[in-house]
Amino acid sequence: MNQIAVIGLGVMGKAIAQNMMNHGFRVAGYNRTYAVTETMQGKENFIGYKELKDAIESLEKPRKIFMMVPAGPVVDAMIDQLEPFVEAGDIVMDAGNSYFEDDARRGKRLEKLGVHYLAVGVSGGEMGALHGPSIMPSGSKEAYDQVAFILETIAAQKDGEPCCTYIGPEGSGHYxxxxxxxxxxxxxxxxxxxxxxxxxxxxxxxxxxxxxxxxxxxxxxxxxxxxxxxxxxxxxxxxxxxxxxxxxxxxxxxxxxxxxxxxxxxxxxxxxxxxxxxxxxxxxxxxxxxxxxxxxxxxxxxxxxxxxxxxxxxxxxxxxxxxxxxxxxxxxxxxxxxxxxxxxxxxxxxxxxxxxxxxxxxxxxxxxxxxxxxxxxxxxxxxxxxxxxxxxxxxxxxxxxxxxxxxxxxxxxxxxQVALGANLIQAQRDFFGAHTFKRVDKEGVFHHHWE
Ligand SMILES: NC(=O)c1ccc[n+]([C@@H]2O[C@H](COP(=O)([O-])OP(=O)(O)OC[C@H]3O[C@@H](n4cnc5c(N)ncnc54)[C@H](OP(=O)(O)O)[C@@H]3O)[C@@H](O)[C@H]2O)c1
The missing domain is CATH 1.10.1040.10 (N-(1-d-carboxylethyl)-l-norvaline Dehydrogenase; domain 2)
Structure with a gap:
């Protein structure tokens, strides 16, 4: 059975899938346009699927799904498509450059199905993705612990340490x-x-x-x-x-x-x-x-x-x-x-x-x-x-x-600089709006009748 699905085989998805394959992980590939998937067919440790359902069903459980698609509505649309095929315990990773505030919503949505959601920042461009990117995963720590063996292996290594670490909850990795x-x-x-x-x-x-x-x-x-x-x-x-x-x-x-x-x-x-x-x-x-x-x-x-x-x-x-x-x-x-x-x-x-x-x-x-x-x-x-x-x-x-x-x-x-003139700002604010000011020579908050 395959160990991980890579969804979206564009510049980054293709490179990161190849990186996983090079490290011996068995990858199920799925891309909206099947012709792209076909270009990878026959490679060692790779099976490309025309149907998303087949790619997901080819995975060991808990299923590990790594999405590499453009940020925004495409991610929501991919989650819509994944929903019928995933089950409690599965792990969906969004590795694109999603906006971090979208992650909490997506995480809650999948949580209702018992599915874990990880927001995964990836940096390094195409070459980094292929040879070892820097990876910033966040969300459920329990889920991270189950995918760490893959992410930490494919990440760049520096002085014997992987350039991948659990960042924190929610969308902190994307942030x-x-x-x-x-x-x-x-x-x-x-x-x-x-x-x-x-x-x-x-x-x-x-x-x-x-x-x-x-x-x-x-x-x-x-x-x-x-x-x-x-x-x-x-x-x-x-x-x-x-x-x-x-x-x-x-x-x-x-x-x-x-x-x-x-x-x-x-x-x-x-x-x-x-x-x-x-x-x-x-x-x-x-x-x-x-x-x-x-x-x-x-x-x-x-x-x-x-x-x-x-x-x-x-x-x-x-x-x-x-x-x-x-x-x-x-x-x-x-x-x-x-x-x-x-x-x-x-x-x-x-x-x-x-x-x-x-x-x-x-x-x-x-x-x-x-x-x-x-x-x-x-x-x-x-x-x-x-x-x-x-x-x-x-x-x-x-x-x-x-x-x-x-x-x-x-x-x-x-x-x-000894002084920035913010005292004059405070005086102006107090003049037109009675916003008050503090003094250098007395405790408390003051308002002055300027005219
Ligand atoms: N490029 C970088 O250096 C870099 C670095 C870090 C992170 N990222 C992030 O990684 C993600 C992917 O970037 P990329 O450079 O690999 O982009 P890309 O080369 O344009 O690839 C986009 C992928 O998403 C798929 N896709 C696009 N719209 C879709 C839709 N409506 N439904 C389903 N699939 C769709 C494409 O499939 P088709 O083949 O069918 O079009 C393709 O597989 C983005 O979030 C990006 O910000 C990129």
Missing amino acids: VKMVHNGIEYADMQLIVEAYIAMKAAGMSNQSISDVLESWNQGPLESYLLSITIKILREKDPDTQKDLVDLIVDASSNKGTGKWTSQCALVQDINVSLIHGAYMARLTSNDEELRHRFPKVQSHIELDTEQLRQAYFLARVVAYEQGFRLYSDASKRYGWDLNLSKIASIFRAGCIIQANLLEYIRDTFGRLGPDASLFDDFEEMAIAHLPALKTIVTTGLLHDISMPLFTAALTYIIPMQ
């Missing part, structure tokens, strides 16, 4: 994946801003790639830098030009960065870099406004060591903002998230895998969930702040927009 993507948006945009700055300094793609390669070690080493180094060296086979220069300057998104931003507003957490990264993608698509203004060719003098320092500090701010979301969500939703373990499973397999995660794992491991990355990086921040200031001011003076470097700077500067 953790969502914020992972928010951090990913921010880090991608920071690399873009460094690239744009180096282009404005007259550097070729090859020399930008060489600089990024020199950065890609120690605490700055990361998957995103590694792929960018390769991208900048890639030639278009047809024209032999640098492929990156032939790609339209407008970026897409599938919504997880936007969701992270929306959640941060609900949680009252400042995620200015994640938000800014999403806004930068929107700006890149604003054809009308971008065509309206005359173009300025920028030329700057650039010290790439200063740029490296600015990038290092800004990247720490991006991760700090993401992990503050985790810390707050842990309390707000009662999930009891282990931030050190989350950092640990991000160390390999996922898109934001980076050496920095080793430091973050250590910080939260030693200091607990309320730690700040600046508990360990304060000295670096103070030392790198002048470089960040120079990069931001040079860029802005020469018409180079650096929304995330700027956001990182304006995140740090207020922390050092």
Whole structure:
């Protein structure tokens, strides 16, 4: 009998099914379009089914069903289709990028049938899915314990540990994946801003790639830098030009960065870099406004060591903002998230895998969930702040927009400022709305008759 069904054999489903098969798990495959399933028929440890019913009935009990379909109504529709064939004790996993608030509803629906539901965040793209992704499962712990032998085997391994750990109840796994993507948006945009700055300094793609390669070690080493180094060296086979220069300057998104931003507003957490990264993608698509203004060719003098320092500090701010979301969500939703373990499973397999995660794992491991990355990086921040200031001011003076470097700077500067002027806000609020204020010289709450 088959051990697990993979439902949805698209880019991710096919790769993760192959990963399971490579590890000796017997996989039942089902895809809406059977022609796709057929392309996998005959592979070792795989049987593809035309009918969903047959795929489910081919499974050992309790049945383990791994859905890899687009988030939203498709997941509900798949659960509708699965409902007649599953029974008490079975485990349905939604491994797509579903919105975490949908998980509680889906979990309750399946719970009525005695069926377990797991919300499973998966990161790593196609190659990660094939060779070992980072996996963030949540929901019933009892159900997780029954699928752990598969998920922990197919996950990336780092220092002998699987990059898969039980995250917590309900949709916490999808939440953790969502914020992972928010951090990913921010880090991608920071690399873009460094690239744009180096282009404005007259550097070729090859020399930008060489600089990024020199950065890609120690605490700055990361998957995103590694792929960018390769991208900048890639030639278009047809024209032999640098492929990156032939790609339209407008970026897409599938919504997880936007969701992270929306959640941060609900949680009252400042995620200015994640938000800014999403806004930068929107700006890149604003054809009308971008065509309206005359173009300025920028030329700057650039010290790439200063740029490296600015990038290092800004990247720490991006991760700090993401992990503050985790810390707050842990309390707000009662999930009891282990931030050190989350950092640990991000160390390999996922898109934001980076050496920095080793430091973050250590910080939260030693200091607990309320730690700040600046508990360990304060000295670096103070030392790198002048470089960040120079990069931001040079860029802005020469018409180079650096929304995330700027956001990182304006995140740090207020922390050092003696006064922020919030006293004047309080006075204004009290003037027009009798909202009251506190005083520096007396206890209590006051209202003043301003006129
Ligand atoms: N791509 C990534 O890097 C990545 C990384 C992590 C997570 N994810 C998440 O993984 C999930 C799958 O992504 P993907 O990249 O594999 O997408 P994909 O290549 O577009 O594949 C989508 C799969 O879902 C099936 N599907 C679509 N609409 C359906 C419907 N109405 N009913 C039944 N099946 C339907 C498709 O079947 P047909 O062949 O019949 O169309 C296909 O098997 C998404 O939630 C995505 O956000 C993706």
